[in-house]
Amino acid sequence: MRCLPLPYAPRAVLVALLGLLALPACSDEEDDTGTPDAGQQVRDAGTQNDAGTDAGTDAGTQDDAGTDAGTDAGSSAAWPVDFSCEGKEQRTLTFNAGQEQELQNAVNDLAECTTLQLGAGTFHFNNAITIRQNGITIVGAGKGTKGEGTGGTASTVLDFSNAVGNSNGIDVVGKLFTVKDLAIWNAKKDGLRIENSTNVFIQRIRTEWAQENQESNGKYGIYPVKSTYVLVEDCEAYNAADAGIYVGQTRRAIVRRNVAKQNVAGIEIENTKYAFVEGNTAVDNTTGLVVFDLPGNPIKGTDILVVGNTITGNNRPNFASVQASSSTVSQVPAGTGTFILASRRVELTGNTWGDNNTVDIAVLSGLAIEPDPTQWQAGFFNFNSSDVYVHGNTFIGGSGDSVDNGTPDAERRPLGALVYAVYGYGAATQGVTHVEHLLWDGIDPAPRNETRLNGANICFTGNALPATTQASLVDFDLQAVSGHLRSSTPKLPEAWNETRRYAQGAAPFNCSGFTPGLALP
């Protein structure tokens, strides 16, 4: 997190300012329930007719999504398509290891609807594979297994160890793009970067850097950004210096059955609308699975469904945290299972958390990292976190007993340092030895109203808890705590007294979600 400047804002000023925030009611509410893109965007996958008749058929068709339902099986298959290869010439080009330059030449002269078939083995590239065409598929012989920097008889490894600086592995802008069954090894920047694309299918790939805990590793393993209709499934991501799997600034995404380990952030959903995150394993990262909006971004994230994921043992020291910076992820304390920041309409169910040293789930306001509301203007003042529904999950315990692995750093990871201080006091004097399963910063809706205890509508119900759990949720009142601890004479008892603990089932956090409920994907 960035330093927490809230206490430096006179409260009266904050009150006056935030009162004004009621004004922009003309946000994007109309988007929040329907299928915003389906109608205006595209043809309908089931009924399209490509042959020269595109121009008129999609205009104004508002109900494409509905007509898909009957004809397509599977969720992503029901997504409307922006581009289709149906009825077009489709060709396959095959390349084997040693034909890297031929592959590069072909990639840069591709006709649309071409499949690049890569043989088993190790391909050594000195530059990114840059794709700017529609309807392209890249398919290898298999993604191999963790630690394999060379391809075998049933795996294809694209090795970028000796690529020129500043290059990504595979870099794509295009519609209807598929990549599957290969590994991307030691990319200089991002492993797979996909930008401004629609109908993206990322299946059974592995992105990995050979060395763990290197800040100089590439930032992202799998990085679809500013895209629409994105599927990431059955992939693996290791050792990224930011996020193993990132989906950002995207509308409609499914992220399922992936494994993310040894990254700073395992899986990151950022400024994204309509994401379905299911059955992933996020283990041994600094933070496992995170959902947040960043300031200055025009997409206001919403409607995130997190189901059946395993988010345990995310205690890797934050190896991106090399100096004070604005990078959100580099400021996360080690041992954060999940953090949800500046996000709304997030439902988490059927997941497993445990053995995360700092906390299983943190729910934070965007103001905790960027207190100036005007900085959130681009996203319609999307700093608030609200409507977070945590129910039917399993908390196996072992979490919250060693904040930031016991090595707090007020400069680089200030939030962790505050939590560390408060719980150090709690353990010493109050008999509270663990941070509760869910830590809420108590900021939204700002300004804080002490008579309205759950104005953000955070609901925590029906979760399986360890027998030792007493309170399961804490209202940390970060603003007040920060004020007490960041003064010239830090007041620990006063800080502690600002925090409030709630057992599961206790009002007002025993609410049952939000309406309308999520309908994803």
Place this chain on the structure above:
Amino acid sequence: MRTPFFPGLGLAAVLLTAAVVSCSGGEDPEPSGVDAGDSTPDAGTPPVDSGTPDAGEDAGVDAGVDSGTPDAGEGDAGTPDAGDAGPGLPSVAIPDTLSGFGLFTGSPADGGLQPVEGNIPYEPTTPLFSDYALKSRTLYVPPGKTAGYHARDVLDLPVGSIITKTFSFPADLREPEKDVRAIETRVLVRQPGGWEAYPYLWNAAQTEATKASGGAVVPGIQLIDEAGVTRTFDYLVPSRNQCTKCHHVLDSAKNQVMVPIGVKARYLNRDHVYGAQAANQLQHLAGLGKLSGLPSLDEVPRAPDAFNPDEANLDTRARTYLDINCAHCHNPKSTAGDTSRLFLDIASTETLNLNAGVCKRPGSAGSGVGGEFDIVPGDHSVSILWYRLDTEESGKMMPELGRALRHDQASRLIADWIDAMPARACE
């Protein structure tokens, strides 16, 4: 330490304004009617046979694929407009060798490349830095056609126009005429469907350059810099598709549309020696009948030489450097600008506000990039903008493509510029 940052009513006013502005904006700038006029940023397979009408290639696939493509609408796009396109216009044939264009005689091995008549050499007032490469540039506008003048945007070049840029390295920058090795010639072609880019790689004998769609890495380039220090580095010839990383604007559906960068009036507004005669480049073009709409020179904007203090003040020179080196991505109509909201085009830096980087926290710069803010007025040493253009570390340096070495002069220029800003702490 941090100081109170909510200056009371001042911010309230800003906030109100912001709220109003945001309300009129609408949040989802999503594509509507994606197919209308389409999209394909890079019109795909370039027809290699001259004279094949484009319509033939595309027939039955997506009628109108070409006609709409390049019209990126307002803003910097300008260049290709639908009026030029049309099924009847022939494509420029793309030869496998540079000589196949017929744009030059001679070769680097034989007295140097000589542009043929009609292929007009030019130089910008301030060039884009590319690892100290020497560059020679030409512009070809086909017979009977003219480019349209724009005060701000790229000249409106007609179908059939060809821009070339040849990158060479001398053994010693202090003697740039001696022992020059040509590496590549980049060719931008205005096809009926829009601009397309082709790199040509020079052979070791320096007699011919061959099309290298996939680009190339030329390892171990060695040169002695102006300080007498030997520098060795791997030089990247960008692939065709990498060209779009810099050479694009976003159209209204946020599709990338390829455009030239440097062929703007303000950069062309300088003298060049043609034969033995010096003339203003724009007037020269107009005199040849290749440029229409050129106003009198005192009405034409001019970007100064960023490194000549006699031409402009520090602020203008620094902003000019950022404009030609950074703004092709960092502008509101480019993917990277759209994502980062850091705008370094000459218009955006006129007011040194947040979008120009002042006290701006980057959305996702990662860690270890020198600071928390793009520009901290008065202190370049903690400004990310300076750090990124100063460093040679992969993943942190900018621009993303085309630089392996620090541009020492530019690092100094931008440092001076930031340091000259009235100092203030960022929050």
